[in-house]
Amino acid sequence: MAHVLVFTEFANGQLKKGSLELLSAARKSGLKIQALALGTGAKGLADALGKEGVDEAIVGDNAAFDKYNPELFTEVVAGILSGKKPEVVLASSTMLARDLFPRVAARIGTGVTSDCTEIEISSSGDVKARRPMYAGKCTAEVAFENSPSKIVLMRPNQLTITPATAAKSPTVEEVSAPAKDLKTLVKEIVKGTSGKLDLTEANIIVAGGRGMKEPGNFKMLEDLADVLGATVGASRAVVDAGWVPHTMQVGQTGKTVAPTLYIAAGISGAIQHLAGMSGSKVIVAINKDANAPIFQKATYGIVGDAFEIVPLLTEEFKKLLHH
Amino acid sequence: MKIYVCIKQVPDTETKIKLKADNGGIDPTGVKWVMNPYDEFAVEEALKLKEGGKATSVTVITLGPKARVVEALRTALAMGADDAVVVDAPEDLDPSATAKALAGAIKAEGGDFKFVLTGKLAIDDNAASVSQMLAEYLQAPHATVVSKLEAGDTNATIERETEGGTREVLQLTLPAVIAANKGLNMPRYASLPGIMKAKKKPVKELTLEAVGASAADIRVKFKNYQLPPEKPAVKMISGDSAAQAQTLAKLLREEAKVI
Structure with a gap:
């Protein structure tokens, strides 16, 4: 029987939202579901995976998988896919998956496509x-050719999470970290200080541009983001000016995002910026210039001074959300 | 030791995209073609490594319809690359076939290298796949989204940015394949003498067959292209700042239901 393998990601013992989205899509196909989880605590996910309708949990509960090493992960994941031969492999289009799966695909001679926004899996394992x-x-629609396992990386926040109708008791299979001389060593991982969701995973983004007038005023955006549980982003102009780090940049040479709500404060909307955020579901533009291109992409527009409106908006949301 | 830089020619960001009548791809009429912006970081880094005595020569490689894509090679040669290779190929090769062909071209050139550099992704299909696949075909370690590179004799230390501002530091045993991100360097502009010199630099032509790749290596095709649906017109919110803020919060909660 055809089956789907879902590459899950988790933090603090919880499956990430993106993984829940993938599992919902996998269930819709009616196919047997295998889930792969790598890292300390992976074994403890078996129950949670069962509740999501997973038939078979493949877990690498090993500290060797806590830090992403491209070479080690390729070895392990390509090994699993070669053995299990799933018709379809689903993963979130995260930095890790985007680095890993092209190499895995090349090793096992199959096709991979990233950043998908729509997917349908048929009961025979065909993918649209x-x-x-x-x-x-x-x-564009993706058509796989000569691909024994069709690897699809889905952009987070695109699929609806549906509750599983019946919980399962998955079989649990453990995988170990191969002892192998590696040409890739992970020397250091310096965690970002924000502790917030990454821009690419965030459900709400509050982004600022030149219209915020000076770097210190980004504090206003952080305050607004705190009230909404949002992540703060920025335009290229303010990144290039050194106000905020490049990791916060949304747009062509920054990150491509598609949150449910994108608030652009004092961003005029250069084509390179629009390229990175026009997939957002609801876009709010606040800009002094009524002719700014950002308004052409916006759902709601306010012609006004972002510097003045953002703090007022923070107060309004506080009132709304505390009722 | 040599450095190879693999580059791609892509439509300029500002280009308006029109679809072919059969929706099988974009209409190339009127498209302005440029070197993929991320590949400029790769070319610059290769030139810096050579200038720093870490490599002996820089060869740029591209793949596609040769009459068109050779222009991207000329740009890289004008920046300072030593020589170039073009693999003449149809437009629609996917990352798998492209990586196989590029690996074949590098092997055809002798196969010895210290680094292969690429951009972190091409802005046309945004696949971000060729670099890692190329590393697999060349049996070399890889790193993507690289914003810092320090080359030693036998290994290199790189920094890459991942989610939430996290930085990863990797050490790779050379030779290695590196995909460059913005922030790695500031690409130089081609000087006028550079442009003149580039016209005389050698560009070798190879066929797809000569590099051991074919259409049978394609794993993914794109079809049924669509333009995005027209967005409904923006709803402008008027009033003084306080009223605007109040109305917006209400609309987001009650109409858009996103808060």
């Missing part, structure tokens, strides 16, 4: 997926 092309100026 769609993804943005040319920075979202158009989309």
Whole structure:
């Protein structure tokens, strides 16, 4: 019987939202579901995976998997896919998966596609997926050829999470870290200080540009983001000016994001910026210039001074959300 | 030791995208083609490594319809690369076939290298796959999204940025394949003498067959292209700042239901 393998990611013993989205999509197909989880605590996920309708949990509960080593992960994941031969492999289009799966695909001689926004899996394991092309100026359907396992990386926040109708008791299979001389060593991982969701995973993004007037005023955006549980982003102009680090940049040479709500404060909307955020579901533009291109992409627009409106908006949301 | 830089020619960001009548791809009429912006970081880094005595020569490679894509090679040669290779190939090769062909071209050139550099992704299909696949075909370690590179004799230390501002430091045993991110360096502009010199630099032409790749290596095709649906017109919110803020919060909660 055809089956789907879901590469799950987790933190603090909880499956990430993106993984729940993938599992919902996998269940819809009616196919047998295998889930792979790598890292300390993976074994403890078996129950949670069962509740998500997983038939078979493949877990690497090993500290060797806590730090992403491309070479080690390729070895392990390619090994599992070669053995299990799933018709379809699903993963979230995260930094880790985007680094890993192309190499895995090359090793096992199959196809991979990233950043998909739509997917349908048939009961025979056929895949119909769609993804943005040319920075979202158009989309295209993905057709796999000569691919024993069709590897699809889904952009987070695109699929609906549906509750599983019946919990299962998955079989649990353990995988170990191969002892092998590696040409890749992970020397150091310096965690970002924000502790917030990454821009690519965030459900709400509050982004600022030149209209915030000076770097210190980004504090206003952080205050707004705190009230909404949002992540703060920025335009290229303020990154290049050194106000905020490049990791916060949304747009062509920064990150491509598609949150449910994107609030652009004092961002005029250069084409490179629009390329990175026009997939957002609801876009709010606040800008002094009524002719700013950002308004053409916006759902709601306010012509006004972002510097003045953002703190007022923070107060309004505080009132709304505390009732 | 040599450095190879693999580059791609892509439509300029500002280019308006129109679809072919059969929706099988984009209409190339009127498209302005440029070197993929991330590949400029890769070319610059290769030139810096050579200038720092870490490599002997820089060869740029590209793949595609040769009459068109050779222009991207000329840009890299004008920046300072020593020589170039173009693999003449159809437009629609996917990352798998492209990586196989590029690996074949590098092997055809002798196969010895210290680094292969690429951009972290091409802005046309945004696949971000060729670099890692190329590393697999060349049996070399890889690192993507690299914003810092320090080359030693037998290994290199790189820094890459991942989610939430996290930085990873990896040490790779050379030779290695590196995908460059913005922040790695500031790409130089081609000087006028550089542009003149580039015209005389050698560009070798190879066929797809000569590098051991074919259409049978394709694993993913794109079809049924669509333009995004027209967005409904923006709803402008008027009033003084306080009223605007109040109305917006209410609309986001009650109409858009996103808060």
